[in-house]
Amino acid sequence: MKLLCLGLNHRTAPVEVRERFAVSTSKLGTAAWELAAMKGISEGVVISTCNRTEFYLVAPDARMAFHQLESYLAEKTQLAASVADHFYRLEQASATRHLCQVVSGLNSMILGETEIFGQVKQAYQAALEAGATSTVLNRIFQRAFGVGKKVRTETSIQHGSTSVGNVAVDLAEKIFGHLKDSEVMILGAGEMSRITAQSLVSRGARSIFVANRSYDRALELAAEMGGSAVRFDEWQTVLERVDVVISSTGCPHAIVHRADVEKARHARKFRPLFFIDIAVPRDIDPAVGEIEEVYLYDIDTLEQLAEEARSRRHLQIEQCERIIDAELAKLQLPGCGIPNPRKGIGTTDEH
Amino acid sequence: MDRWLLLAATLLALIGSAGGMLAVHHGHRSRSTVIWMAAAMACQIAFLSIRGEIRCVCPLKDNGEILVFLSWSLTLFYLLVGSAYRISLLGVFSAPLVVLFQSIALLPGVLDAQPKKFDEGNLWHEMHSATSVLAYGALALAAIAGVMFLVLDRQLKEHHLQSGLFRNLPPVRELLVSLERLLWLGGGLLTFGILAGVLMPHDKQVLGHLGHLMAAITIWMCYLLLLAVKSTRGLTGRRLSLWAVGLFILSLGVFAFV
Numbered sequence: 001m002k003l004l005c006l007g008l009n010h011r012t013a014p015v016e017v018r019e020r021f022a023v024s025t026s027k028l029g030t031a032a033w034e035l036a037a038m039k040g041i042s043e044g045v046v047i048s049t050c051n052r053t054e055f056y057l058v059a060p061d062a063r064m065a066f067h068q069l070e071s072y073l074a075e076k077t078q079l080a081a082s083v084a085d086h087f088y089r090l091e092q093a094s095a096t097r098h099l100c101q102v103v104s105g106l107n108s109m110i111l112g113e114t115e116i117f118g119q120v121k122q123a124y125q126a127a128l129e130a131g132a133t134s135t136v137l138n139r140i141f142q143r144a145f146g147v148g149k150k151v152r153t154e155t156s157i158q159h160g161s162t163s164v165g166n167v168a169v170d171l172a173e174k175i176f177g178h179l180k181d182s183e184v185m186i187l188g189a190g191e192m193s194r195i196t197a198q199s200l201v202s203r204g205a206r207s208i209f210v211a212n213r214s215y216d217r218a219l220e221l222a223a224e225m226g227g228s229a230v231r232f233d234e235w236q237t238v239l240e241r242v243d244v245v246i247s248s249t250g251c252p253h254a255i256v257h258r259a260d261v262e263k264a265r266h267a268r269k270f271r272p273l274f275f276i277d278i279a280v281p282r283d284i285d286p287a288v289g290e291i292e293e294v295y296l297y298d299i300d301t302l303e304q305l306a307e308e309a310r311s312r313r314h315l316q317i318e319q320c321e322r323i324i325d326a327e328l329a330k331l332q333l334p335g336c337g338i339p340n341p342r343k344g345i346g347t348t349d350e351h
Numbered sequence: 352m353d354r355w356l357l358l359a360a361t362l363l364a365l366i367g368s369a370g371g372m373l374a375v376h377h378g379h380r381s382r383s384t385v386i387w388m389a390a391a392m393a394c395q396i397a398f399l400s401i402r403g404e405i406r407c408v409c410p411l412k413d414n415g416e417i418l419v420f421l422s423w424s425l426t427l428f429y430l431l432v433g434s435a436y437r438i439s440l441l442g443v444f445s446a447p448l449v450v451l452f453q454s455i456a457l458l459p460g461v462l463d464a465q466p467k468k469f470d471e472g473n474l475w476h477e478m479h480s481a482t483s484v485l486a487y488g489a490l491a492l493a494a495i496a497g498v499m500f501l502v503l504d505r506q507l508k509e510h511h512l513q514s515g516l517f518r519n520l521p522p523v524r525e526l527l528v529s530l531e532r533l534l535w536l537g538g539g540l541l542t543f544g545i546l547a548g549v550l551m552p553h554d555k556q557v558l559g560h561l562g563h564l565m566a567a568i569t570i571w572m573c574y575l576l577l578l579a580v581k582s583t584r585g586l587t588g589r590r591l592s593l594w595a596v597g598l599f600i601l602s603l604g605v606f607a608f609v
Contacts, residue, residue: 001470133550159518160513171507171512173522174503174507174512174522174523175522175524176523176524177521177524177525181524266584266585267583269584270587272588289508292588292589293587293588293589301510303514308513
């Protein structure tokens with residue numbers, strides 16, 4: 001019996017192809033059961049996320065199993081035969097290693113992201129409940145989860161935020177803890193401020209105030225985010241109550257000056273205030289950052305922090321691979337009997 | 352026996368301190384510090400029990416006992432506050448202070464080798480000593496929270512966000528809330544200690560007692576003023592922290608000489 005993996009991901013297929021193979025979470029169990037029910041296939045797990053769809057199966061004849069699965073998928077998706085070029089086909093140790101890399105976040109679009117661990121676990125659980133797994137896949141998946149946990153515990157592959165929005169949100173949490181008691185003001189209803197504010201809301205920020213030169217646009221964005229619109233000449237009043245200010249106005253000169261913040265300090269009782277300036281040219285006078293209770297971060301600083309986190313994660317890849325190697329080597333798992341030279345991230349054994 | 356217990360308490364706090372610092376340096380949470388500190392506290396309690404039994408009064412009769420009692424109250428408040436307000440890193444900062452206080456107590460001459468037995472203790476006198484030292488335990492912890500805030504504030508201001516310490520420090524707002532609560536707790540206990548001090552008999556060494564009481568009242572008023580300003584007008588985190596640290600150092604200095 002051989003462990004096999006047939007899949008496509010963000011590296012091998014564009015979104016218009018990936019979306020045709022996507023399986024909704026509620027149907028993962030059924031899909032796994034259908035896979036295991038195919039002739040010559042004894043076990044199956046289907047993983048489907050926005051970046052990948054992968055089929056893990058156990059079969060005695062790899063060529064036949066791949067052919068059968070691909071024909072089934074071609075028929076189901078009604079795509080041209082050339083779509084097969086997007087698939088990677090992995091066998092035995094390569095498939096196990098790949099699963100470990102996926103679970104550890106090494107194969108993800110955002111290196112080291114943690115969400116994939118839960119998604120794979122959910123897919124496996126669905127297959128298990130559907131009765132589509134048995135000895136081989138149960139052992140492989142359990143081991144892969146163990147490896148994934150070890151990689152995350154023993155390396156810093158998941159440390160630091162890799163996008164400007166997440167860096168800003170992490171900083172807000174470092175300043176205010178739970179954001180459920182925090183209020184946010186957006187100056188300028190641009191796309192970046194909308195994304196950042198949405199991240200804050202998703203982490204629990206209590207309320208959002210939107211101030212924009214075009215009041216209609218402020219109303220629109222406020223409605224979209226479940227917040228309140230503020231006339232642009234009234235933002236100083238709102239400053240007295242908010243904890244976070246996200247600014248991205250497109251104005252050619254600074255709009256928030258030290259004097260504006262100084263005026264609000266007494267009313268705020270000198271509580272901490274976090275300014276996120278994602279505008280170019282900057283909206284907030286750097287002198288604002290000199291005020292004791294103010295933490296000011298501009299786009300360059302946020303971008304630099306995100307870049308540093310990305311670099312640090314990349315430096316961890318080798319260590320992660322070593323852990324995977326060691327874990328796979330010391331366990332006589334089915335499909336791992338063949339010594340396998342370490343592969344780079346994203347490399348696949350295509351047949 | 353009592354010295355051995357004190358030595359054990361100091362070593363346990365030292366291990367907690369070193370382990371905690373190492374963990375934080377590597378960017379991990381210092382999970383074991385709380386265990387070492389709890390063990391150190393058990394030894395402190397055993398030490399204070401033995402001394403209390405010998406003296407037949409609250410063991411606050413020499414500088415060594417005062418320092419151990421202060422370390423005990425510091426450990427007690429850390430164990431209460433650290434877990435309650437998710438600021439467990441407070442232990443990593445408290446443990447060195449406990450080690451310092453207890454090491455001083457272990458120096459020759461600081462702790463009476465032959466503690467004198469007291470026939471009868473005055474209730475107000477003992478209440479004054481015990482609550483005052485408990486208050487300084489809370490105020491010491493407030494000062495430590497202040498130091499933690501100052502470190503975090505500097506890192507956030509200067510955008511130095513990569514250290515293990517930064518990752519492990521609790522959020523600014525939680526630190527400030529804990530700091531303020533500890534100040535209120537310390538202030539409340541100190542108020543009770545001052546009242547007990549006023550009510551205790553002052554027939555012997557009148558000048559010495561009066562000087563001590565005046566110093567205590569001055570420190571108490573400073574703390575009350577700080578809390579009043581924070582509650583009414585408001586205060587930046589940096590100033591509140593600096594005042595908490597400064598007043599604690601001042602109080603230690605004052606009582607070392609008065």
